[in-house]
Amino acid sequence: MLAIKTEGLSKYFKDKRAVDNLNLEVPEGVIFGYLGPNGAGKTTTIRLLLSLAKPTEGTAHILGKNIKETRSYLNKIGFLPEVPSFYNFFNAREFLHFIADLSGMEKPDKRIEEALKIVNLKNEKKRIGAYSRGMKQRMGIAQAILSDPPLLILDEPTSALDPEGRKEILDLISSFKGYKTVFFSTHILSDAERICDMVGIIKDGKLILSDSIDNIKKSYTKRTLLIEVDRPEKLMGILHNLNWVESMSPINNKGIKLEVKDLTTAQKELPQIITKEKILLNKWELIEPNLEDIFLEAVHNDG
């Protein structure tokens, strides 16, 4: 079953298509990274999914409910805004009690303590107004997970955190794998690569890629080879005119970083060239693409 399914979801402003014909499918239980450059439409998508904005066209189904027909699905979602805002006069515990009241939780004390422990705010007594940005981010995560919702929508959950805090939150999100659906937007590609099962890449409001990380890596067209030889200049001179070579650059006068368009052809022809030219091969390494490579390729190819 799908936790989120959008059908031609669009949001137009006067002179901009913030979200344009978005067809997205997020299965239940996966961690889905929603990636895109600044202004791509990530936050607008989230606002549409949460009924904070109205679609110009299309619709979405969240946990089986059509967002145009009801808002009842909202109490099954934990949401963290990009810039979390709270009632500054509350302290953490008081605020979570208020959220528990709104969520209809009965006897929430134990759950509140758990949530505060998870985000490391258990001993924090001061008012939320005096919190740092990172503490507010952790507070935001605490209120999002408080009612133990089946779907979490997190807008840039790690953006304001220090490395240690980021690791803790990523580990927390990762621990939800399999039994909670997490839809989170981020521009930190390494975070997405580390914990996501699936990613979607959005640019100028359009979804340009959406699949599992494994499938995306398999379909990634460019591959990089690191080759160390005794005569790199000679090899570069030969490779220069070959059509399966995308680009190359020397490394410390003894190696070449070679980007190829067609890995299979490269794997067949390169050893032949090396043998024929009697070049001594010291090292051969195929570098797996990372999410950043894929992201950059997807974003630039689309443009």
Next chain:
Amino acid sequence: MMVKLIKKELVEYLKTGKFYILLFVFVFFAILSPITAKFLPEIIKNLSQGISITIPPPTWRDSFVQFSKNLNQIVFIVIVIVFIGSVSEEKNHGTAALVATKGIDRRKWVVSKFLFQFILSVLLLIFSFFLCFYYAKLLFPDTQFYAAISSTVLFLIYLFFVLSLTIFSSSIGKNLLQSAGIFFAIFIVINILNILPKVSPYNPMTLSSIESQWISSKVAWEDAIKPSISSLLLSAILIISGAIYFHNQEL
């Protein structure tokens, strides 16, 4: 749910000090009005330094005319300033969006804010009335309860209208300034409409002028029926419109 939302409003007003500002204003003018009525003629006489000024002896009516004026001017302004951002500032700060994503009925959220503001204002008004009455009775033993309470009831109806206009403006506006602009624009238009003889008997503004008349001469409920009913109807329209607008608004 409404009770929980009202409870949150109460905590907010206590913790941010807004409650104490309102309490101070209501108490201050409740005490000040009879004292001013009693001693202002003597103060003026003492300041006149030989100039002959004839001032009629003060009565209990002066206390409550003063009280009514203060309610309609200074207390009115303070109430508007304190309440006008109740919805719009939450929109502006993002807390409205956070609460809305918890799946609460947005209409109930607006109505709960209005109810809280009305209940708080009524309690403060009752408290300040009895405080004013107590001091008036001390200074003017012949103070009449019926006329004083009747004029305060009229102010209560007027206050209901003002609060509904406040919540409407706050629901429509995106921030405090915009809401205040909407409020005063409508308020000024309603005041201007009061010069039309056909509109005047139904205008909520008429209530405040009747208040003084009742204190100065006599209570005539028949004069208050039309403006009271139209004020309550207009208030209902404003509250419902504000709640529906906010329900459909993008946050």
